[in-house]
Amino acid sequence: MKTVLEKPNSRKSQMEKRKLILLDTAISKFAEGGFAKTTVKDIAASAGISSGLMYHYFPSKEKLLEAAIEKHIFLPQMRRILTDTKKPCREVLINIAVRFYDLLEQEKNSIRILLQEGHSNTKVKKVWDSLSSEGSAILQQFLSSRIATGELKTHNTEVTARCLFSIIFMFNFTKDIFKSSSLNDNQFIEQSIDSILNGIQSNK
Amino acid sequence: MKTVLEKPNSRKSQMEKRKLILLDTAISKFAEGGFAKTTVKDIAASAGISSGLMYHYFPSKEKLLEAAIEKHIFLPQMRRILTDTKKPCREVLINIAVRFYDLLEQEKNSIRILLQEGHSNTKVKKVWDSLSSEGSAILQQFLSSRIATGELKTHNTEVTARCLFSIIFMFNFTKDIFKSSSLNDNQFIEQSIDSILNGIQSNK
Amino acid sequence: MKTVLEKPNSRKSQMEKRKLILLDTAISKFAEGGFAKTTVKDIAASAGISSGLMYHYFPSKEKLLEAAIEKHIFLPQMRRILTDTKKPCREVLINIAVRFYDLLEQEKNSIRILLQEGHSNTKVKKVWDSLSSEGSAILQQFLSSRIATGELKTHNTEVTARCLFSIIFMFNFTKDIFKSSSLNDNQFIEQSIDSILNGIQSNK
Amino acid sequence: MKTVLEKPNSRKSQMEKRKLILLDTAISKFAEGGFAKTTVKDIAASAGISSGLMYHYFPSKEKLLEAAIEKHIFLPQMRRILTDTKKPCREVLINIAVRFYDLLEQEKNSIRILLQEGHSNTKVKKVWDSLSSEGSAILQQFLSSRIATGELKTHNTEVTARCLFSIIFMFNFTKDIFKSSSLNDNQFIEQSIDSILNGIQSNK
DNA sequence: TATGAATGAGCATTCATTCAT
DNA sequence: CATGAATGAATGCTCATTCAT
Structure with missing residues (x-):
């Protein structure tokens, strides 16, 4: 029974698993050597599959890159960073900064690809743009709220937000x-x- | 006669001229398409020479990149940025920032290469490192001098210098x-x- | 019960049905793009089955081609063309020609494959050879019979037969x-x- | 002196020579195994050059085919076939036929390619079309002239021309x-x- | 010097075929 | 039987580098 029920899953689940492995492997390989220098064979080998199989999951090396970057887009995590708004401003900002820093640290490979391939690949550029904008937007939003409470002087929050983002980044x-x-x-x-x-x- | 006497000179100067053209072309081509995707033929053609001739000037495509980056290292310009130390602090800092910004704008291509190839090429990485360090050092030096004059509070100048550098960059x-x-x-x-x-x- | 009893039959018939569909699909696909350029996947998809299933019916892509050509060999139809020998010679010849022409039109795909792959594949060549020979033989036979009746001059029927075949083809x-x-x-x-x-x- | 004078030629002439060899090799290889099954490496090896060099002469395998077919287009030869119009009709027709036959024999490989790849490649199809049309036209022209002289009955020369062409072909x-x-x-x-x-x- | 023809290793991609499910 | 995931050899094509001219 169990096997019968699970069988349909096992193939699909292995595919899903492999796809994820491929995505992760791609991120780290591309980050390591750059997109152009990294070979499909190398990625496949590191992911433990044959080179041909990559093409079952992704139509091309380029699409693999895009899928990998999109998987590792950390917008959700970035949005989650700004939560406890009750604490004093300094504490919150430091908390945001530290968590943002940790996120960057964790997604080091993605960052590197974003920087390296952002100029060649439109989709990659879009991801980079959305991350920057969103990062800055989150900070602006917080700063505005603290201007409202009188904790911060009235000032151009866009400038400060980009400064803070730049500093941490x-x-x-x-x-x-x-x-x-x-x-x-x-x-x-x-x-x-x-x-x-x-x-x-x-x-x- | 004349030609015989002048040839060594004109040759040398042509060589130097060509080398410089090659270096500039390389910078912009590499910045445009990335190191790996840019072909020697393309660079040579844009520089108005044959692909084979590049190898008279540089032993390989990689060495061309390194030479190009080293030529476009803008440390001297960066050092020249900090000159008039007599003016008020804010004025000087803004002046530094604006000039640094202009320099980055002017050397956009080099920056892009620094960021893209810094992880694959040791020499490129060194250039990037030296630029960051030096940029920060110049600022630190200035900040210290203004702490000494009492214009600035005593504080960790390294932190501020890196912040300023990061913001402008x-x-x-x-x-x-x-x-x-x-x-x-x-x-x-x-x-x-x-x-x-x-x-x-x-x-x- | 019913299903149990019928399964063997329905299976067999389904197998036969699928085999025929496969053969027809193969003919048209091979004719369309040539043997080498046509993929097993494409044929299978057009036949409504998975690519793997083809290998249950045929041991290889090549054997599928051969089987397809053999199925579409139109020798029987060609033989049937020459029937009413009572009518005047001209009438019969025109009738033969028109029907042969229609047959060629109908088996356009096979003809194309015969011409394209006849040089690479022995079996295909044999089919092509047998069709030409038989076509010519049928005509020769008819011509001879009409020489016997005095309707035609004594002449080399082989030459005429091949001429007629060539013209229509x-x-x-x-x-x-x-x-x-x-x-x-x-x-x-x-x-x-x-x-x-x-x-x-x-x-x- | 001689070498100095010939040097500029030798490179170019070798290129031209090689291009021609390549074209001839391509014709025979493509005829032998079909376009799709024939590899660039194989052609290059048979032509005595490296596989990469082919791409100095032709931008792709497909363009090589087209160039090869165009080089081996035998329209000029076909046009030259119809010359001595003074002899009796039968003699001339036989002469035309024999020479056309010899031409086909000589360009056997081209013919095969024309037939095999005419459906996949537009340029190849055009060549095939122009050959058929021209071949038929040449014959029509001759037949008309002999109707004018009274040697032949008035009849549809297009039909006869195509018949003759078909028969020889x-x-x-x-x-x-x-x-x-x-x-x-x-x-x-x-x-x-x-x-x-x-x-x-x-x-x- | 300067050229660009020539090489050949290397790459992305395809596809017939196999086989676990 | 039927599927389609998986393999890996094979292919067209590119390009850094060399070298005869």
């Missing part, structure tokens, strides 16, 4: 360049937020 | 994504600097 | 090339027969 | 099928012509 992206820093990651994030919040100019 | 990099902004480029830069200088938190 | 094969002709198909056939019967030379 | 095409014939090639041709000229019907 670039911090993540360049952190192996600046490894000699005296601060750890969280300290850096906190101090960056404080810069934006308090400024660096003395009250002369 | 990302602003340049993502500006076609956020075209609907109500501010023009210079206004955005100014307000970003002001955020960092004055903060956004209200003095409750 | 090529007429059918090239008829879309010569569409601008002032004659319709039947008129052309009649006049061709008359050429052979009466000649074109004047009785100077 | 098919005779050449099917001659290995009918090898057991009691007649040799020339005898067959002569008797075919006589059938058309004199008819086979007895003057009852």
Whole structure:
């Protein structure tokens, strides 16, 4: 009975499983060597399948890239980042920043592809655009709410949002360049937020 | 006679000229289509020479990329950005930011290559690293000097420097994504600097 | 009960039915795109079955071609063409010609395959050979009988038979090339027969 | 001196030579195994060059086929066939037929390709069409001239021309099928012509 | 120097065939 | 029987690199 009931599933489920593996493998392989230099054979081998099988799941190497990027689009996670709005502004911003940083860290490969292939591939570019816009939008929304509560000065939230997004994004992206820093990651994030919040100019 | 005497010179100068043309062509072609997708033939044709001749100047396509990136390394320009230290801090910072932004704009192609090939090519990565570090270092140096004059609070200049660098860099990099902004480029830069200088938190 | 009893029958009949469908589909698909360019998947899909199932009926794509050609061999029909031997020679010849022409028209796909694959596939070649020979033989036989009756001059019937066969075959094969002709198909056939019967030379 | 003068030629001439070899090799290989089954590698190897070099001369396998067919188009030769119009009709027709037959024999490979690929490739079809039309036209023209002189009866020359063309063409095409014939090639041709000229019907 | 013909390894993709389900 | 997932050899084509001229 069990087998009979499960049989129809097992093939499909293996296909689904393999598709996911393929998507993940593709992300990491493309990130590793770039889209053009990565061969279908290499991806397939790393995914544990034959090269021909890839074409059962995706019509081309390019579509595989697009599917992979779309699977690893982390918009939902990004939207989820902004939740507890009751805490003080600084705390919330740091929390957002840290979680955004972690997300970037986790999706490092996707980020790399976004940056590398965004100019050649329209769909990839769209994903990158939507991530940037959305990231900035989430922050703007939060900043506006805190202007309303009087916690923040009236200011151009778009500017601040993009600044914050840029700082966290670039911090993540360049952190192996600046490894000699005296601060750890969280300290850096906190101090960056404080810069934006308090400024660096003395009250002369 | 004349020709005999001039040949070595004219040859040399032609060689140098061609090398430079090749380097510039390479930068723009690589930026356009990515390193792997760009063919030697295409670069050579755009540079007005035969594909074989490239190999007289550079031992391989990869070395051409490296030479091209090294030629377009804009460290000297970046160093020149920080000159007039007599003006008020805000003015200087804005001036630095605007000039840095212009430099990025001008070297758009190099930037793109830096980002795209930085992970595959060691030399390219080094250039990217040195640019980031130096960019941040220049700013740090300036910030320190203004802490010394009392114009700025005592704070971690490394953090601020990286923040400023990130903001300008990302602003340049993502500006076609956020075209609907109500501010023009210079206004955005100014307000970003002001955020960092004055903060956004209200003095409750 | 019913189903149990009928299954063996219905299966067999379904098998036979499918085999026939497969054969017909194969003929038209192969004729359309050539043997090499036509895929098993395409044939199977057009026949309404899975690609794997083809291999239950035929051991390979090549054998399918051979079987298809053998099924569509129209020798029996060709033999049936020559029946009413009582009518006058001209009438009979025209009748033969028209019916042969119709047969060629009807088996257009087979003809095309015969011509296209006859050189690569031994069995296909054999079919083509047997059709030509038989076609010619049927005509020879008829011509001889009419020489015996005195209706025709004594002459080399092999030559005439092949001429007649060639004329009708090529007429059918090239008829879309010569569409601008002032004659319709039947008129052309009649006049061709008359050429052979009466000649074109004047009785100077 | 000689070498200096010839050097510029030698490269070009080798290219031209190779192009021609390629074209001839292609014709015979495509005729042998059909277009789809013949590999570029095979053609190149038979032509004594590397597979990649083919793409210096022709942009694709398909274009090679077309170029090959166009090179082997024998329209000029066909036109040259009809020259001596002073001799008696029968003599001229036999001469035309024999020479046409020889031409077909010589261009056997082209014919085969014309027949095999005429349905898949537009350019090939055009060549086939033009050959048939022209072949028939040449004959029509001659027949008309001999009707004018009174040597031939007034009749539809289009029909006769196509009949003659068909007979010779098919005779050449099917001659290995009918090898057991009691007649040799020339005898067959002569008797075919006589059938058309004199008819086979007895003057009852 | 300068050219571009020539090479051949390498790649994306296809497809006949097999076989687990 | 029937399916279609899976395989992998084979193919057209590209392109960095070499080298004769």
